[in-house]
Amino acid sequence: xxxxxxxTCLVDAMRPRIGFAxxxxxxxxxxEVAVPEQQTCCGQPGYNSGDRKSATALAxxxxxxxxxxxxxxxxxxxxxxxxxxHYPDLFKDDAALLARFTALGARTxxxxxxxxxxxxxxxxxxxxxxxxxxxxxxxxxxxLDVYQQPRALLATMPDVTIKEMVESTTCCGFGGTFSVKYGxxxxxxxxxxxxxxxxxxxxxxxxxxxxCLLNIEGRLRRNGDHSTRVLHIAEVLADTGE
Amino acid sequence: MMQNNALQFKRQVTIKLADVKLQGALSRLQxxxxxxxxxxxSEIADLPQTRDAAAGIRNRVLNDLEHWLLHFxxxxxxxxxxxxxxxxxxxxxxxxxxxAAQHGVKTAAKSKSMVSEECGLNDALExxxxxxxxxxxxxxxxxxxxxxxxxxxxxxVHKNKEEVADLFAEKHGLPRKTGIAELxxxxxxxxxxxFLNADMGISGANxxxxxxxxxxxxxxxxNGRLVTTLPRVHVAITGIEKVVPTxxxxxxxxxxxxxxxxxxxxxxxxxxxxxxxxxxDPDGPEHFHIILLDNGRxxxxxxxMQDMLRCIRCGACMNHCPVYQNIGGHAYGxxxxxxxxxxxxxxLSGLENSPDLPNASTLCGACAVVCPVKIPLxxxxxxxxxKQMERGMKSRQETLLLKTWAWFALHPxxxxxxxxxxxKFMAILGGKEKLLHNLPGASGxxxxxxxxxxxxxxxxxxxxxxxxx
Ligand code: SF4
Numbered sequence: 001x002x003x004x005x006x007x008t009c010l011v012d013a014m015r016p017r018i019g020f021a022x023x024x025x026x027x028x029x030x031x032e033v034a035v036p037e038q039q040t041c042c043g044q045p046g047y048n049s050g051d052r053k054s055a056t057a058l059a060x061x062x063x064x065x066x067x068x069x070x071x072x073x074x075x076x077x078x079x080x081x082x083x084x085x086h087y088p089d090l091f092k093d094d095a096a097l098l099a100r101f102t103a104l105g106a107r108t109x110x111x112x113x114x115x116x117x118x119x120x121x122x123x124x125x126x127x128x129x130x131x132x133x134x135x136x137x138x139x140x141x142x143x144l145d146v147y148q149q150p151r152a153l154l155a156t157m158p159d160v161t162i163k164e165m166v167e168s169t170t171c172c173g174f175g176g177t178f179s180v181k182y183g184x185x186x187x188x189x190x191x192x193x194x195x196x197x198x199x200x201x202x203x204x205x206x207x208x209x210x211x212c213l214l215n216i217e218g219r220l221r222r223n224g225d226h227s228t229r230v231l232h233i234a235e236v237l238a239d240t241g242e
Numbered sequence: 243m244m245q246n247n248a249l250q251f252k253r254q255v256t257i258k259l260a261d262v263k264l265q266g267a268l269s270r271l272q273x274x275x276x277x278x279x280x281x282x283x284s285e286i287a288d289l290p291q292t293r294d295a296a297a298g299i300r301n302r303v304l305n306d307l308e309h310w311l312l313h314f315x316x317x318x319x320x321x322x323x324x325x326x327x328x329x330x331x332x333x334x335x336x337x338x339x340x341x342a343a344q345h346g347v348k349t350a351a352k353s354k355s356m357v358s359e360e361c362g363l364n365d366a367l368e369x370x371x372x373x374x375x376x377x378x379x380x381x382x383x384x385x386x387x388x389x390x391x392x393x394x395x396x397x398x399v400h401k402n403k404e405e406v407a408d409l410f411a412e413k414h415g416l417p418r419k420t421g422i423a424e425l426x427x428x429x430x431x432x433x434x435x436x437f438l439n440a441d442m443g444i445s446g447a448n449x450x451x452x453x454x455x456x457x458x459x460x461x462x463x464x465n466g467r468l469v470t471t472l473p474r475v476h477v478a479i480t481g482i483e484k485v486v487p488t489x490x491x492x493x494x495x496x497x498x499x500x501x502x503x504x505x506x507x508x509x510x511x512x513x514x515x516x517x518x519x520x521x522x523d524p525d526g527p528e529h530f531h532i533i534l535l536d537n538g539r540x541x542x543x544x545x546x547m548q549d550m551l552r553c554i555r556c557g558a559c560m561n562h563c564p565v566y567q568n569i570g571g572h573a574y575g576x577x578x579x580x581x582x583x584x585x586x587x588x589x590l591s592g593l594e595n596s597p598d599l600p601n602a603s604t605l606c607g608a609c610a611v612v613c614p615v616k617i618p619l620x621x622x623x624x625x626x627x628x629k630q631m632e633r634g635m636k637s638r639q640e641t642l643l644l645k646t647w648a649w650f651a652l653h654p655x656x657x658x659x660x661x662x663x664x665x666k667f668m669a670i671l672g673g674k675e676k677l678l679h680n681l682p683g684a685s686g687x688x689x690x691x692x693x694x695x696x697x698x699x700x701x702x703x704x705x706x707x708x709x710x711x
Binding site: 007009011012013014015016017019020035037038039040041043045046047048049050051052054055057058061089138139142143169170171173174175176177178179180181182183184185186187188189190191192214215217218219221222230 | 255256565604605608611624627629631632640651654657665684686689696702
């Protein structure tokens, strides 16, 4: 299986180790992983702000870089959702491109969805010990039905216990540019999430979208919590502690 | 027409987030409506199919609205109902005032109607010398408090019991009650004479049934029945989009409406009002008028926002909206709050008057999942953002930022260089703590949160290094 790996702009800039962890997992699942060098951003910031034009240009760029792979894997439900659900919307008036984007969308997966459902990975290299709680990011959950997949993968790890927080599927308030434009509202939503995390007494909160994780971590730290670890699911599944 | 105050959205958010009483009241939304809905919605074994059917019924009507409205008018007229067409809220006010004058109406008893809120009907009637008494408990409380509804199903959800107790004690001049049952009894005793004395009853209508010319009203308090049957004259006001072809169709929608709205399998009352009193049908008012308001709805037909007209006003989208849950309905500035309001307000009352509403959402999608008629609310919010972009209604700063980002993203070499320099710089600023407490241009983030600093090298740099060695 030749997998094109789309790093996402946030992982590229903010936490490269998530990208490496994801590649390790894909390789553990027997994939041949390629990382197209010209890749940048999926175009979602523009798309969700009403800028269809730039989103369209970036969608075409994505198509050129990833169309040749058997699968495309993305360590983010939100960027994967953009590719799978929204690229076709951008080209709904162009039958030829629409067909290509639909076909590409059918081969594009969020990381845990791919590992669990496509590659059917039964054991992971990670050595995590402890109890963690999982935040379900909105796009992965509601656009791609990612809920069971990360939990199933975590369940293969003998020393991991999942303790569910209440409202794990409620938005953390990130929402891309929303987090800056409506900072107060966004902060309140993050605060509610932090409360629910704290109520579980877990020392680790895990999720599948770096945007949400930065938002949650930012609020935890501002609230003076410097100990709760905020990790991407790929880090937990792949980290051997070396 | 009711004034649109949505321009104040951001200022209102600050106020509402700091309002301790409001926050306490809003926390009940979760248990009453969210858990309520989830407890009963599973009673519908074929929920996906039922939602598809419901959306299908609404689409069928909207794709041929004129036909169904005329069909409704014909059937209603044949049963002695007078059907009026109102293009604007002012037209509704004029028509109701004229009907009142024609019948020498001094007092009107009113049950809940959001469409009448759209028109600002109460004020218009008071100006014409008609005393209006709201008889829905929530609306009655709001009338006493001189406040607008903050929710389309539970208009007074923003108030707690203590506030209502204080209000009643002050306005009724009776000893202060504290129990909910006592408060309800007190209100009922004051309201009962109003029903008996009212010359006119005013209500909304949840659905209009084309094949029988009926108006259907779904309520939990008996007031709806009294308002529509006791007074000599009954006026029902609703939007033109509320028509459905058949009784069969309504029964499908009724499986979803109360369950989605209040978490009830069925409401206490479902009233079907067909025609006026006659020799063969001694029940009902002597005169029955139905006013159909357009107010911009017809302009959405055939366009990319038509889906919004499927709305059956259940309120589930706002109950499940994390933004609404934190600020309540008043911040939205007009009649309709939450996700559906963030779309309807700009459409019916001007995008230029409500620039924040389409943007003040994370597009989390919780609303679309629960909408009984499958309105793609996040997509419609995004379409409004596109309209703002097309019409140059976005701030120059935001447009510039988006265009710059996109330009770099389309030029990978420059993008690689800019991100490399950017993350290195940010990593230095983050210091030992690896946190940024301030970000120029992003105070919206850093006022309430730190920004976790990047590690200092991009994935791209590291990957290239690893693969070229
Ligand atoms: S948009 Fe859907 S969920 Fe919201 S009030 Fe209308 S029907 Fe109910």
